[in-house]
Amino acid sequence: MNTLKQNNSVQLPLFDYVPTFELPRLTNKTITVWFSCGVASAVAAKKTIELYGKNNKILVVNNPVKEEHEDNKRFLLDVQEWLGVEILSATNSKYPNCSAVEVWEKEKFMSSPHGAPCTAQLKKIARYQFEATHLSHYLVMGFTAEERLRHLRLMAEERDDLLPVLINLGLSKEDCFGIVMDAGIKLPYIYLLNFPNANCIGCPKSESPTYWNLVRQHFPEIYAARAKQSRKIGCKLVKVKGERIFLDELSPETKGGKIKSWDCGIFCDVAE
Numbered sequence: 001m002n003t004l005k006q007n008n009s010v011q012l013p014l015f016d017y018v019p020t021f022e023l024p025r026l027t028n029k030t031i032t033v034w035f036s037c038g039v040a041s042a043v044a045a046k047k048t049i050e051l052y053g054k055n056n057k058i059l060v061v062n063n064p065v066k067e068e069h070e071d072n073k074r075f076l077l078d079v080q081e082w083l084g085v086e087i088l089s090a091t092n093s094k095y096p097n098c099s100a101v102e103v104w105e106k107e108k109f110m111s112s113p114h115g116a117p118c119t120a121q122l123k124k125i126a127r128y129q130f131e132a133t134h135l136s137h138y139l140v141m142g143f144t145a146e147e148r149l150r151h152l153r154l155m156a157e158e159r160d161d162l163l164p165v166l167i168n169l170g171l172s173k174e175d176c177f178g179i180v181m182d183a184g185i186k187l188p189y190i191y192l193l194n195f196p197n198a199n200c201i202g203c204p205k206s207e208s209p210t211y212w213n214l215v216r217q218h219f220p221e222i223y224a225a226r227a228k229q230s231r232k233i234g235c236k237l238v239k240v241k242g243e244r245i246f247l248d249e250l251s252p253e254t255k256g257g258k259i260k261s262w263d264c265g266i267f268c269d270v271a272e
Contacts, residue, residue, distance in 0.1 A: 021148070021151075021164045021167050021168050022168065023051065023163060023164070023165065023168045024163075026052055026055070026056050026137075026138070027055045027056065028055065028056065029052075029056045029057070029137040029138060030056065030057045030058075030059065030134075030135055030136050030137050030138075031048060031052055031056055031057070031058050031059070031136070031137065031138045031139075031140060031163065032059045032060075032061055032131075032134070032136040032138070032139055032140070033045040033048050033058065033059065033060045033061070033139075033140040033141075034061055034062075034063075034127070034139070034140070034141055034142075035060050035061065035062045035076070035079070035087055035142075036062070036063070036142060036198065036199075037062065037068060037072040037075055037076055037188060037198045038142060038188075038197055038198045039173070039176045039177050039179075039180045039187065039188075039191075039198075040142030040143070040144050040166065040173055040176045041141065041142030042075075042079045042082075042142075042176070042180055042185075043142070043166065043171065043175075043176040043179050043180065044140050044141065044142045044143075044165050044166050045058075045060045045079070045083055045140070046082065046083060046179070047165050047166065047169060047171075048140050048163070048165050049083060049084075049085065051165065058085065059088060059134065059136065060080075060083060060085055060086075060087045060088065061087070061088045061089070061090050061130060062076060062087050062088070062089055062090070063089075063090055063091070063098075063122055063123050063126050063127070064089055064091065064098045065098055065099075065100055065118070065122055065200055066097060066098050066099040066100070066101070067099065067100045067101060067200035067201060067202070067222075068190075068198065068199070068200050068201070069188065069189055069190045069198070069201055071188050071189035071190065072188055072190070072198055074186075075185070075186070075187070075188045075198070078185045078186065079185065082183055082185060088130075090126045090127060090129070090130035091122075091126050091129075092121050092122055092125045092126040092129060093129060094121065094125070095121055095122060098122060100118035100122060100200055101225075101229065103117050103118045103121045103122065104117065104118065104204070104229060104233065105229070107121075108233055109233065109235070110204040110229070110230055110233055110235040110237065111204035111205055111235060111237060115205075116203075116204050116205050118200070118204070119205075137161065138161050138162070138163050139159055139161055139162050139163065140162070140163050140165050141154075141162065142166065142176075143164065143166060143167060144166045144167070144171055144172050144173045144175075144176065145166065145167055145169075145170050145171055145172045145175075146172055146173065147167070148164075148167055151164050151167060193214070193218050194214060195211075195214065195259075196259050201215060201219050201222050202215050202219070202222045202223060202225070202226040204226075204230070204235070204237055206237075206259070207237060207238055207239040207244070208238070208239075208256045208257070208259050209238050209239075209240055209250055209254040209255060209256045210255050210256045210257070210258070210259050211256075211259045212237070212238050212247060212250060213250070213252055213254065213255065214259070216250075216252060223247070226247055227246070227247035227248040228248075230246060230247055231246050231247070231248055238250050239256075240254055240256070
């Protein structure tokens with residue numbers, strides 16, 4: 001179930017069974033929803049509670065990360081009130097400050113085609129430590145209707161207990177924005193600056209010059225810090241015309257295509 005096949009340069013999972021996007025009937029189970037302070041995972045939590053909350057235990061869990069915009073904390077509290085359940089925190093005991101910058105410095109590594117160390121340390125290992133003390137039968141992520149392939153890849157490569165809540169309901173990311181706003185919840189401030197997600201500011205998973213110049217425009221101090229740290233580590237974070245360069249080599253005038261929307265969750269896909 002861990003092998004992949006190639007199809008028009010897109011990796012498709014191979015399964016020992018026919019995967020389905022149907023949702024099972026569940027009773028007396030514990031379902032953990034991982035909330036990333038993004039709109040999709042907020043709606044995933046809401047829909048999971050509506051679908052399964054009567055007969056099952058629902059845990060909603062967040063991995064706090066210091067480098068996210070401070071308004072994410074306000075959004076988390078608003079979503080918590082909307083859901084009517086406490087949003088728990090899961091952290092890695094090795095990094096009590098929950099700082100991606102500290103992870104990059106200690107690991108001497110920021111990003112690669114295989115992922116980013118901040119996700120491994122602050123998301124994955126934090127999840128493992130949480131699951132060691134909290135029984136969970138099923139997992140829910142904020143994968144939307146456009147992310148069927150990502151859902152299948154994750155099931156094939158790591159977890160087969162993933163419930164495709166948003167996919168089953170046919171909800172896109174745009175739908176999730178509408179649901180959150182209709183609930184009277186103000187979107188995370190970072191979205192209002194045209195960032196495609198509520199990730200950390202200056203996320204090393206992006207290699208887009210458009211993204212990095214957006215960071216430079218709105219958060220010049222953070223851009224300068226990422227440029228300095230990535231140069232020190234030797235990590236060329238941005239790609240221009242097919243060539244990787246350091247951030248301190250990026251012209252403020254350089255633009256790429258549309259910024260890819262990715263959410264930093266417990267499973268890390270590198271933006272292409």
